[in-house]
Amino acid sequence: MNSVVYTRLTDNLHMLQYRDYETKYFEGLWHIPEGVTYNSFVLETNEGLVVFDTWKRSLGKLYVDEFSKHFDVKDIKYLVTHHMEPDHSGSIPYLLASNPNMIVLGHVLSKGMIESFYQVKPGFNAVKDGETLKLGGFTIKFIHTPWLHWPETIMSYIEEEGALLTCDAFGSYGIPSKAYYDELSPEERTGFTRYMAKYFANIIGHFRDWVVKNVEKLSQLNMKISTILPAHGVLYRGGDVAGVVEKYKRLGVGEPISGKTVIVYSSMYGFVEDIVNLMIEHLEKNNIKPVIHGFTDKKWSDISEIIADVYQAENLIIATATYEAKTFPIMKHVSELIIEKTPVNKNILIIALYGWGGKAGSELEELFTRHGFRNLDVIEFRAGQHQAVWGQLKDRLSKIVRGNG
Amino acid sequence: MNSVVYTRLTDNLHMLQYRDYETKYFEGLWHIPEGVTYNSFVLETNEGLVVFDTWKRSLGKLYVDEFSKHFDVKDIKYLVTHHMEPDHSGSIPYLLASNPNMIVLGHVLSKGMIESFYQVKPGFNAVKDGETLKLGGFTIKFIHTPWLHWPETIMSYIEEEGALLTCDAFGSYGIPSKAYYDELSPEERTGFTRYMAKYFANIIGHFRDWVVKNVEKLSQLNMKISTILPAHGVLYRGGDVAGVVEKYKRLGVGEPISGKTVIVYSSMYGFVEDIVNLMIEHLEKNNIKPVIHGFTDKKWSDISEIIADVYQAENLIIATATYEAKTFPIMKHVSELIIEKTPVNKNILIIALYGWGGKAGSELEELFTRHGFRNLDVIEFRAGQHQAVWGQLKDRLSKIVRGNG
Structure with a gap:
């Protein structure tokens, strides 16, 4: 079983995925024999790299090693932390050690967390809700999506890619055989529908009202979303985007399966x-x-x-x-x-x-x-x-x- | 692994022990990789048999089969239920089916439980605290020991044998290689000291004040106890009797291990x-x-x-x-x-x-x-x-x- 998978999603957008078969209890609490992935995304521009989320702390060295096979850590201009839960933020200090000049972008609350959790003081720019960053021909819009499932959660939308990077939202347990949902067999898709619902109930369930609010907010932003890129599990594109948003809405409102x-x-x-x-x-x-x-x-x-x-x-x-x-x-x-x-x-x-x-x-x-x-x-x-x-x-x-x- | 062990303890006192390697969670709650035994005792007199406790319900048929290898179920005159927890009372209805004439002896509260749990209406004599039964030259004294660990708990003392049958009290998890503690190797004894403390904490811990009261009560009865026969785990005799009573007292008062x-x-x-x-x-x-x-x-x-x-x-x-x-x-x-x-x-x-x-x-x-x-x-x-x-x-x-x- 290959634990590290690099996927070139588009000319400029890359995914570094760690397939975690070892974690028995996600968050130390939820039994997941199906495993889980940590998806880190890298946008390559001619003015530098933007990294969106990383892997967990114990994988920090491996993350930097893998990153370095495809990119130069010194080329990272920005690192976006969508939220500070350590399964995504844990490798940040390892990147910082190799490139102290990169700027961390995130919710204003993330600054205190990163400094406390990892005893580092990186350059940090707090991004406002709706703020955009232009870099090397790309436009990245940051959207505050509080309580999905931590208070400081944000998402990023890369306009030119039509890519919405959603962190834990739309995420699932499980280790997909391919990057995108539309590449999976019908059986595997059924599995991932379950893994998403299970992840949702376990991790996001408590904050379901915020899911409704935030999905509503996203739908009013008139984005042309062609891919949804969560930080766990499988990715969605094309015709599957509307479907997964619909599924998520239903989970958010807590609509039961009839007769279940x-x-x-x-x-x-x-x-x-x-x-x-x-x-x-x-x-x-x-x-x-x-x-x-x-x-x-x-x-x-x-x-x-x-x-x-x-x-x-x-x-x-x-x-x-x-x-x-x-x-x-x-x-x-x-x-x-x-x-x-x-x-x-x-x-x-x-x-x-x-x-x-x-x-x-x-x-x-x-x-x-x-x-x-x-x-x-x-x-x-x-x-x-x-x-x-x-x-x-x-x-x-x-x-x-x-x-x- | 032989699951059923018959031991002739004395000329007239016998033990039918089931060694349970399958139960993963005792009471459905406590993980016990060390296993557990159910010890049923039979007193043979020339006026009939007295059975003290049985095995759990799912073993009912096996219990009767094993019993019948050594005795005739029809010879059972009395069945003593020390308490109604189903790991000891579960095989009673199977015995009753083969011998409806036997009389069940127990705390007055046990009558309603036996009728409800097993949908049977055996002849039932409630025994008072301190009451004695004489049968075929043996004298059995019944002692109320409430809340060890159910309200209706009693013990039996067979005077002529110097045997105190204590049900869950003095019981331990674990499957001993021999019947008596003094037959075990030093390593196995250490194991059983732990298994007794673990069983105590898990099962009896909540009622520790009642342990103190009941052990005090037992010590004032001037019994000449030469063996302590619990319904789980290893048995104690001779010089070990005082030791295990002392250990139990310390557990009852909750005396910590210094520095632990x-x-x-x-x-x-x-x-x-x-x-x-x-x-x-x-x-x-x-x-x-x-x-x-x-x-x-x-x-x-x-x-x-x-x-x-x-x-x-x-x-x-x-x-x-x-x-x-x-x-x-x-x-x-x-x-x-x-x-x-x-x-x-x-x-x-x-x-x-x-x-x-x-x-x-x-x-x-x-x-x-x-x-x-x-x-x-x-x-x-x-x-x-x-x-x-x-x-x-x-x-x-x-x-x-x-x-x-």
Whole structure:
């Protein structure tokens, strides 16, 4: 597996991509067996190079080595930091060490971060929203896109290339076999649609309102975007541009996939699993194929996948054991992440089982309600009673079944 | 690997042990690569068999098959359920199916649980605290030991055998090569000391005050205990009995291991890890070898091990990243488990780093303080500033270093 890929995108625009197969938990938090890439872009002009974002800190030396195979670091005139998250800004100090004269361009907030994070004091020009830079026949417009997903996030639009460099926005997990989405097989495209939604839910989900605002803002700028170049994953061009913007809008507003039903459960000894199996059977009889994520003594689901699935769910069923008179700990953790990351517009059915005392149901109900989730239903009973409460439970499921009718 | 082991402990007392190598997460929560056993005991009398606890539900058929190799299920007169957690009670319905006449003995609360969990209605006699049963020349005394770790927990003392059957109390994770602790090699004994402490912290830690009360109660009963027979892990006899009771008392009162220092950290991009490495170096120079647990993009520590280590720690350093203006999620989860499971008498130093806004430090401080942790110190700063704050930080570490002097 070749980890470093150089791609000449156009005569003047280049990509240095690192394919990261080693990172197991993105941000130290999200399990990504599919890997991730860091895409750094270089604009070559006859007045010098402009670099847009870099790779993460531990790859700093490799980045400079790879860069030097294609360009001279001394020719860098500007380095644009779209945001200061270290997976993109981490190699900046390595470039600066080889070329202290380059000027860093970014949001005014980035100055303090770069100085603190990397103990460097580069020449820094803060760019205003809408400001343009002209260099060697190219016009670069900077657009403030706050909270995608840090406060200082900006994008760059290279007019003559029709290229919008979007940093984390429009980014995806996964390591594409080719640079552009239109070069991928249908199967790989399906994979990347999922990886984008997963990345969105995990990383940007909390700031989805800002996605809507910023996509709206971009659409009013009358740019002629022919390529969207995110800093993670696959690139988009031509006819795919409108499609990915549309997908992103839908993710931003939190539009659920119609009928999508997700069951997340924890089972200590199999009692919760028994009732989950009853529900699956009932739902499937009614032509609903739920997505199942469980925490049992044999297997734990990936929380990164749970958040991705729940983000786009119309219906969420949480079935949990009670633990020391509280919610089963990992289910509380997952519930808090669901609250932080996913839209409130879904139907939620909470099923709580207990051995010697019920509490998880009311605890989760309070937690979700306090955070604006309104369509809640709760049913709580002692382990083993699932046949006795099955009638009640089927009533509660009827909302999901009807919704699918 | 033979999963089922039958051991004749004495002329009349037998053990049926299942060695569980498959359960990855005990209780669906605690990672146990070391495995676990379920120990069921059978007392053979000339008036019938008394069974004490069984195996978990999914092993029910296997349990009856194994039982039948050595005894006749129809000869079971009494089945004692020390507590109703399904890893011990799960095979009861399978025994009942073969012998509906056996009488279940247990705490009065167990009746409702057995009927609910397994949809059976066996003959049930509630045993009072201190009540004795005489059968075929044996005297069995039942002792209520509430909240070890369920409300209905009892123990049995077989007078003529000097055997105290303790269910989860004195239990350990791990699969011993021999039945008794005194049969193990020194290395394996060290392992089981750890497995007992880990099991204690994970499973019983929340109820440690009840351990103290119940051990005190046991010691006042003037029993002549020659063997302690827990339902998980290794057994104790002879000279080891006093030792394990002493160990258990110390765990119950939450006595820390002198000088034990644990660092638990999360690092998204390596900044927290940088400061952790500085601290390790400083502590080691001062002859303190901290135990390190981290959550990074490459590796996550086992929470089961963290809780075991923190339980006996004198000093705990929590170093965390800030995430979306809150505590890094997995560190909040771990902190909540530390609060639920471990004693409040430790020194805690909280180190919180942030990129664009600090909050984790005050959030964790509030969380620990609210739950009775008093010896807290907090230091919060922007990523990259560890050299600048190192003087301050060294001051805070001096408490740990001095404590070791």
